[in-house]
Amino acid sequence: MRRLALLLCGLTTLVTAPAVGAQAPTPADSARLATYERREVMIPMRDGVKLHTFVFTPKDQQGALPFILTRTPYGIGGAAGNFITSYAEMADERYIFVFQDIRGRFDSEGQFVMLRSPRDRKDSKAIDESTDTWDTIDWLLANVPRNNGRVGQLGVSYPGWLTVMSMLDPHPALKAVSPQASPASMFIGDDFHHNGAFRLAYGFEYVAMMESGKGMNRFAFDKVDNYSWHLENGPLSNIDRKYFKGERPTWNDFVAHPNFDAFWKREALAQYLDRVNVPTLNVGGWWDQEDFYGPLTIYQELEKHDTKGINYLVVGPWNHGGWRGRSGQTLGNIDFGSETAPYFRRTIEAPWFAYWLKDKGSLSLAEATTFESGTNEWRRHEAWPPKQNVGARRLYFHAEGKLAFEPPPARDPKPYDSYVSDPAKPVPYRARPILATFGPGSTWSQWLADDQRFVQDRPDVVAWETPALDHDVTIAGDIVARLMAATTGTDADWVVKLIDVYPEDHPKLGGYQFMVANEVLRGRFRDSYEHPKAIAPGKVTEFKVGLHTQNYRFQKGHKIRVQIQSSWFPLIDRNPQTFVPNIFKASASDYRAATQRIYRSPTLSSYLQLSIVTPNPIVP
Incomplete structure (x- = not known):
């Protein structure tokens, strides 16, 4: 299982924190770091393997303190950078911080297994990430003086997934965990696939960079425009022949497992989330370009088993790991009105860990705390999705590109909108030129906030739009x-x-089209991810596309727009539009243009179902 090496961190986040190296330390940062001393140790596991670990202890420690543990596959050499921004608020609060390379990575011994499955508990000699965490905590309690016997664990992305694994069979001293931006399924909604559709640019660059030697070897594109480069490669079946030649295990796995088979099921988290043993703070970002599906899925699966009311959720206006950065006020051209990242760390995360690990303060956190963009305010909920003051409403597609809460009229001589989708001319996912995902100057981390006007005049994109709203419309769910x-x-x-x-008269973003939610469905998987099937040509078929969840206010004077297309390149690989058993093995002749029709009659209505906050005036 060498297959997924760096994906979970998305290559946008350093080992245990965001790209703190790009942020110049302030005098306060330097002073904070100077108050901690570092100890380097090799902690023995039950099978004799030793794991490389840094222990940071306050120099002015005056009493017993709890541990904050972060485990990672990405190296702990830059762990001190966390004190600059990522863990600054908790560092000021004073903890014993522990950072550890998981087995087989960097200076730790043993064999690395990507997304190591939970062990067979009947095998007394079996190990997994839970046992390694258990053994680490055992050693810390016995060998680090002046600890209070309590441990908290957190991490972003892969370290978030490691946190989930630790909480499934927790050490008695593990008293609080916070999995953040953890993936939950690499086929259904995180990183490499969305609803079975392959994330081409991300997946290709990952393989080239992580499996071309020991270092971070970025692929040397000979074109600035990633769109042109991938298009000229032709079908996916050319990739291995041209570049990888059977020597990249991860690409080989993609080709061998085009459907949701045992390979992908093994790493899907839902099957393991059948208990809540430790207070859990799940954290995600509305515009996470890599792992948005995961945090919400983990929270919702845990919620089914939360009998003690200790499962919490926080979602803010962030990209992948954006809450660990300096500000969190902007994403691309969008301004959220305040520095949301330090606010989260200062008012939610730090008090939450202090409550469970230090018995400090009272727990006033709502079960679900979400940032409502548009009003740019934090909201408290008893559950997520909210169960009160929210109603499901349908936004129907109408003729002439109109969008309304009323169903379409009965009489319409042409009850559909159509377009031709040509794999030879796919719709780009960003304005061109599209830079390499992880190359110099990349703005991959903010692409979800891009202005969508760049495709509105393409003939292979259809859209429906409301009139200017005469009242605010808020969605939550x-x-x-x-x-x-x-x-x-x-x-x-x-x-x-x-x-x-x-609105066109907006002082800074006149006419801007801000993407609030989005998703892709590969049609062959409309009924089953495990057993794909062809679509009957010309037959009207129902397709349900989940756009996940959101808390957003469309303000008075704005318009709500729904846009549909059949390609999103090279974010998503091109669908040949001819059913083949395995798209990774499709030939050039399989890629054919097709005419798509979206129906909007009373009996064949297409719509977007929203969770509208009530009482809430509806568009006339």
């Missing part, structure tokens, strides 16, 4: 698109975007 559609092909991708259109 799940978003689902129901498409009644037909294709002349035998397979199709459906990309759905929910967009906030700013």
Whole structure:
């Protein structure tokens, strides 16, 4: 299972924190770091393997303190950088911080197994991430003086996943955990696939960078425009022949496992989330470009078993790990009105850990705390999705590109909108030129906030839009698109975007089209991820596309827009639009243009179902 090495951190986050190296330390940062001393140790596991670990202890420690533990596969050499921003608030609070290379990585001994499955408990000699965490905590309690016998664990992305593994079979001293931006399924919604659609640019660059030697060897593109480069490569079947030649294990796994088989099921977290043993603070970002599906899924699966009321959720206006950065006020051109990252760390995360690890203060945190963009305010909920003061409403597609809460009229001589999707001319996912995902100057981390006007005039993109709103419309909860559609092909991708259109007279963002939510569904997986099937040409078929969940206010004077297309390149690989058993093995002749129809009659209506906060005036 060498397959997924750096993906979970998304290459946008350092070992245990965001790119703190890009942030110049302030005098306060330097002073904070100077108050800690570092000890380097090799901690023995039950099978004799020793794990490389740094222990940071306050020099002015005056009493027994709890531990904050972060385990990572990405090296702890830069762990001190966490004191600059990422863990600054807790560092000021005073803890014993522990950073550890997991087995087989960097200076730790043993064999690295990516996303190591939980052990067979009947095997007394079996190990997994839970046993390694257990053994680490045992050693810390016995060998680090003046600890209070309590441990908290957290991490972003892969370290977040390691936190989940630790909480499934926790050491008695593990009293609080915070999995942050942890993936939950690499096929259904995180990193490498979304609803079975392969994330081409991300996956290709990961393989080239992580499996071309020991270092971080970025692929040397000979074109600035990543769109042109991938398009000229032709079908996916050319990639291995041209570049990898059977020598990249991860790419080989992609090719061998195009469906949701045992390979992908093994790493899906839902099957393991059948108990809540430790207070859990799940954290995610509304515009996480890599792992948004994971945090919400983990929270919701745990919630099914939370009998003690100790499962919490926080979602803010962030990209992947953005809450660990300096500000969190902006994402691309969008300004959220305040420094949300330090606010989260100062008012939510630090007090939450202090309560469970130090018996400090009272626990006033709501079960779910979300940032409502648009109003740019934090909201408290008894659950997520909210169960009170929210109602499901449908935004129907109408003729002439209109979008309304009323169903379409009965009489319409042409009850559909159509477009031709041509794999030879796929819709780009960003304005061109599209830079390499992880190359110099990349703005991959903010692409979800890009202005969507760059594709509005393409003939292979269709959209529906409300008039300017005469009242605010607030959504809080799940978003689902129901498409009644037909294709002349035998397979199709459906990309759905929910967009906030700013007024033309907005002082800074006149006419800006801000993508509030989005997702892609590979049509072959409409009924089953495990057993794909062709689409009957010309037959009207129902496709449901989940756009996950959001808390957002469309303000008076703005417009709500829904956009649909059948390619999103090279974010997503091109669908041949001809059903083949394995798209990774498709030939050039399999890629064919197809005419897509989106129906909008009373009996074949297409719509976006939103969770509307009530009482809330509806668009007339």
